[in-house]
Amino acid sequence: MATLTILNYPDPRLHxxxxxxxxxxxxxxxxxxxxxxxxxxxxxxxxxxxxxxRHIQLIVIDSSKEQNDxxxxxxxxxxxxxxxxxxxxxxxxxxxxxxxxxxxxxITVEALDKQGKKFKLNAEGLLAVCIQHEIDHxxxxxFVEYLSPLKRNRIKTKMIKQNRQK
Ligand code: K2U
Ligand code: ZN
Numbered sequence: 001m002a003t004l005t006i007l008n009y010p011d012p013r014l015h016x017x018x019x020x021x022x023x024x025x026x027x028x029x030x031x032x033x034x035x036x037x038x039x040x041x042x043x044x045x046x047x048x049x050x051x052x053x054r055h056i057q058l059i060v061i062d063s064s065k066e067q068n069d070x071x072x073x074x075x076x077x078x079x080x081x082x083x084x085x086x087x088x089x090x091x092x093x094x095x096x097x098x099x100x101x102x103x104x105x106x107i108t109v110e111a112l113d114k115q116g117k118k119f120k121l122n123a124e125g126l127l128a129v130c131i132q133h134e135i136d137h138x139x140x141x142x143f144v145e146y147l148s149p150l151k152r153n154r155i156k157t158k159m160i161k162q163n164r165q166k
Pocket of ligand 1: 043044045046047048087088089090091092093126129130133134137
């Protein structure tokens with residue numbers, strides 16, 4: 001297992017559109033393990049492959065209290081959305097920034113699991129927010145893009161300064 005480097009906004013690689021996973025093989029299994037280790041170490045409750053500079057449709061999530069219930073979504077697709085909810089989101093690629101974002105309240109998502117088997121999941125609340133946030137990453141979208149241009153530019157300037165100091 002290894003912890004991977006997380007890309008920081010405004011790295012242009014975060015705007016890459018991820019490609020579908022063709023075969024759920026040992027390489028994918030290794031990446032799942034490394035992404036999970038990276039997410040738990042951050043700490044976070046979700047991580048998309050885009051954030052570790054791997055541009056394939058793969059997400060890991062663990063929104064459980066005990067952080068012992070890993071959800072793996074390969075080639076995820078939201079097939080049903082209903083309602084709206086506001087949530088103060090953060091992002092491991094935009095450290096120290098928390099802003100309100102409105103997303104669907106309930107979703108149904110179809111994906112492949114770690115064994116490559118198709119499954120369907122109904123989610124609401126924080127899990128629904130996280131899945132939508134992570135699927136945005138696979139589409140090359142970072143949550144700050146939901147904010148006003150003024151707020152987004154202030155965050156971009158702050159992050160560029162922060163990244164220089166590292
Ligand atoms: O994609 C990521 O950067 C991980 C996100 C996942 C997430 C974003 C917004 C709302 C829920 C989940 C977070 O950085 S993980 C940190 C976190 C932890 C608990 C609640 C919200 C965010
Ligand atoms: Zn994020």
